Amino acid sequence: MILNKIQKKAIHLINNPCLILAGAGSGKTSVIINKIIVLIKIYGYNPKKIFAITFTNKAAKEIKLRLVNQLTMKQIKEISISTFHSLGLKIIRNEYKFLGLIENFTLFDEKEQLLLLKSFISDLDKNYNIFFLKQLLYQISFWKNNLLDAKLARLKISSMLEEKCIFFYEKYEFFLKEHNILDFHDLIFLPTNLLKKNINIQLKWQKKIQYLLIDEYQDVNSSQYKLIKLLCGYNSNLTVVGDNDQSIYSWRGAETKIFYLLKNDFPNLNILKMEQNYRSSGRILHVANILISHNINFFHKKLFSKLDYGNKIYILKSMNEIHEAQQIIQYIKFHKNKYQGRYNDYAILYRSNYQVRAVETELIYQNIPYLIHSGCSFFDLLEIKDLLAYLRLVINQNDDFAFLRIINVPNRKIGLITISKLKKFAKNNKISLFVASTDNRMKLQLRKNIINTLNNFVVWILKLTLILSKKPEKILEYIIRDTKYFSWIQNFYTDSVIIKKKKKNIVFFSKWLKKMLIGNDFHIPMKLEDILIHFICGDLDYSSFNTKKKRLDKLQLMTIHSSKGLEFPVVCIIGMEEGTLPHQKSILDNNITEERRLLYVGITRAKSQLFLSFCKKKRKFGMIMHLQPSRFLFELPKREIIWIKNII
Numbered sequence: 001m002i003l004n005k006i007q008k009k010a011i012h013l014i015n016n017p018c019l020i021l022a023g024a025g026s027g028k029t030s031v032i033i034n035k036i037i038v039l040i041k042i043y044g045y046n047p048k049k050i051f052a053i054t055f056t057n058k059a060a061k062e063i064k065l066r067l068v069n070q071l072t073m074k075q076i077k078e079i080s081i082s083t084f085h086s087l088g089l090k091i092i093r094n095e096y097k098f099l100g101l102i103e104n105f106t107l108f109d110e111k112e113q114l115l116l117l118k119s120f121i122s123d124l125d126k127n128y129n130i131f132f133l134k135q136l137l138y139q140i141s142f143w144k145n146n147l148l149d150a151k152l153a154r155l156k157i158s159s160m161l162e163e164k165c166i167f168f169y170e171k172y173e174f175f176l177k178e179h180n181i182l183d184f185h186d187l188i189f190l191p192t193n194l195l196k197k198n199i200n201i202q203l204k205w206q207k208k209i210q211y212l213l214i215d216e217y218q219d220v221n222s223s224q225y226k227l228i229k230l231l232c233g234y235n236s237n238l239t240v241v242g243d244n245d246q247s248i249y250s251w252r253g254a255e256t257k258i259f260y261l262l263k264n265d266f267p268n269l270n271i272l273k274m275e276q277n278y279r280s281s282g283r284i285l286h287v288a289n290i291l292i293s294h295n296i297n298f299f300h301k302k303l304f305s306k307l308d309y310g311n312k313i314y315i316l317k318s319m320n321e322i323h324e325a326q327q328i329i330q331y332i333k334f335h336k337n338k339y340q341g342r343y344n345d346y347a348i349l350y351r352s353n354y355q356v357r358a359v360e361t362e363l364i365y366q367n368i369p370y371l372i373h374s375g376c377s378f379f380d381l382l383e384i385k386d387l388l389a390y391l392r393l394v395i396n397q398n399d400d401f402a403f404l405r406i407i408n409v410p411n412r413k414i415g416l417i418t419i420s421k422l423k424k425f426a427k428n429n430k431i432s433l434f435v436a437s438t439d440n441r442m443k444l445q446l447r448k449n450i451i452n453t454l455n456n457f458v459v460w461i462l463k464l465t466l467i468l469s470k471k472p473e474k475i476l477e478y479i480i481r482d483t484k485y486f487s488w489i490q491n492f493y494t495d496s497v498i499i500k501k502k503k504k505n506i507v508f509f510s511k512w513l514k515k516m517l518i519g520n521d522f523h524i525p526m527k528l529e530d531i532l533i534h535f536i537c538g539d540l541d542y543s544s545f546n547t548k549k550k551r552l553d554k555l556q557l558m559t560i561h562s563s564k565g566l567e568f569p570v571v572c573i574i575g576m577e578e579g580t581l582p583h584q585k586s587i588l589d590n591n592i593t594e595e596r597r598l599l600y601v602g603i604t605r606a607k608s609q610l611f612l613s614f615c616k617k618k619r620k621f622g623m624i625m626h627l628q629p630s631r632f633l634f635e636l637p638k639r640e641i642i643w644i645k646n647i648i
């Protein structure tokens with residue numbers, strides 16, 4: 001690939017901090033990759049001192065793969081390419097003593113956070129309000145994103161809601177510390193606060209990181225931004241690449257203001273714009289440009305393409321979601337036949353997961369192969385969660401949530417009364433459930449067979465901790481064997497297809513875990529503790545599980561959020577109605593600009609054909625709703641569009 005003038009300039013700009021404002025399909029990844037190569041080969045940087053941050057682990061792996069043939073395998077392994085959370089974890093692992101942590105900490109996922117907060121609230125009020133629970137979780141995340149621990153947050157209280165939440169934040173913080181557990185936000189919150197307070201540690205990390213590259217900068221939130229600033233310090237060897245028009249994660253705290261912050265905080269910042277799109281037809285780009293021009297934008301970009309102008313864009317009107325699904329599939333079949341394409345070339349995108357149902361039903365009915373890129377992770381499967389809980393307990397015996405999940409999986413006949421006695425005793429004595437199980441005072445309250453079961457369980461877990469220290473790659477094998485987990489699945493489920501699938505998942509999981517523990521050409525061996533934390537962050541690329549699926553020719557179905565970074569020859573975006581896209585919540589919150597950016601992301605996934613569709617009516621919440629076409633459809637240039645009612 002021959003880089004264009006701006007791309008070349010971007011990769012050779014190394015003495016000043018550099019912001020690359022890059023449009024969709026303009027080659028952001030190519031620039032990051034080439035800059036890493038140039039830093040090493042031309043400017044003599046030590047690969048160990050180059051750090052690149054990507055939004056997902058999959059993107060990190062993609063970069064590593066594309067560096068093969070350009071750098072030696074040793075160099076590739078030495079470069080640190082990770083997500084923000086992985087980098088945060090790396091800092092925490094190195095500095096855990098300064099953070100008052102014990103080495104073997106584990107991580108809570110959002111469900112566990114909610115369960116813990118729920119238990120705090122319901123201790124005080126049995127009729128608590130679920131809405132408050134969500135508000136509380138949001139408030140704690142907000143405080144952590146703004147680097148406020150409970151002490152500081154208390155000093156800054158400015159509303160009744162915050163007043164109500166602070167008590168629970170204090171309890172929550174105390175519980176996590178007592179049990180040596182972190183939550184997702186801590187992976188940024190803790191290292192950032194540490195670097196801020198401890199200048200020696202800050203300087204140590206600034207020395208370690210000689211060059212920092214950040215991809216998908218538009219998704220960075222305020223605590224991540226502070227971490228960037230602390231890590232690159234005064235030498236400002238920094239390149240960030242982002243597209244303000246593709247910022248679609250405000251719900252995770254990302255704010256477009258970080259583009260302005262960079263300009264203020266780094267006065268010698270160089271700003272380059274990459275506006276040549278190598279992906280889409282001229283018409284698709286024109287439509288995307290016009291749409292996004294409805295957002296007020298201080299970092300204006302105008303994408304252009306040297307590819308063909310291409311076909312007109314279709315907007316299809318359907319009676320309801322079933323009719324819409326039938327028409328879209330009809331269109332795809334017709335198009336595929338005409339151009340002798342493959343199902344892989346077609347993507348159906350939607351705003352919310354529920355929209356896929358009607359399409360899926362029709363695809364099954366018509367026997368068309370499809371793949372839903374679901375938000376549900378492999379690690380959300382029950383059998384995998386069980387095994388993860390076992391692994392977590394082996395690492396951290398204070399992890400009560402892991403203990404509760406598996407104490408009766410497989411059934412050890414520990415009843416609810418015993419569990420509640422254990423909980424009460426642990427709470428009163430400020431110890432974990434695991435420790436409570438072995439306490440002689442506790443044993444006085446339990447029947448002999450229960451004492452024996454608990455004893456065996458505790459001894460077995462301790463034995464596993466030894467295995468973990470000697471042969472970590474064997475640990476899961478032992479757990480599956482000793483718990484007779486396969487027989488448990490066999491007895492628990494009745495449907496043979498489900499049993500087969502679950503067993504297959506477990507085999508995949510153990511093979512994959514072994515690979516991660518042993519390491520391969522691309523990554524050094526990982527510690528089990530770190531692998532588990534990455535699972536919970538949704539941060540690991542386990543695509544090797546799905547390699548077979550991937551190779552098969554299937555129609556691709558996904559939310560627009562999940563389509564980020566991908567491209568397809570033909571893209572169909574369904575549900576272009578008011579209340580669907582833009583989403584009703586965004587209409588109420590007056591956050592239309594982000595919905596517009598989301599549609600912009602969807603449109604710019606298309607290479608040669610774009611198809612938008614809306615329904616007149618839909619069944620929502622058990623009622624038939626009459627719908628209006630999305631306001632965004634009327635923002636598109638009329639000349640480029642054909643409105644149609646019926647396919648062929």
Ligand SMILES: Nc1ncnc2c1ncn2[C@@H]1O[C@H](COP(=O)(O)OP(=O)(O)OP(=O)(O)O)[C@@H](O)[C@H]1O
Binds near residue numbers: 002
């Ligand atoms: N100079 C170039 N010449 C030819 N093709 C290029 C050039 N730069 C990038 N490309 C190609 O353009 C396509 C889009 O590049 P890439 O995926 O890096 O874009 P992006 O900016 O990350 O897109 P998005 O943000 O929309 O996901 C890729 O197929 C890439 O190989």
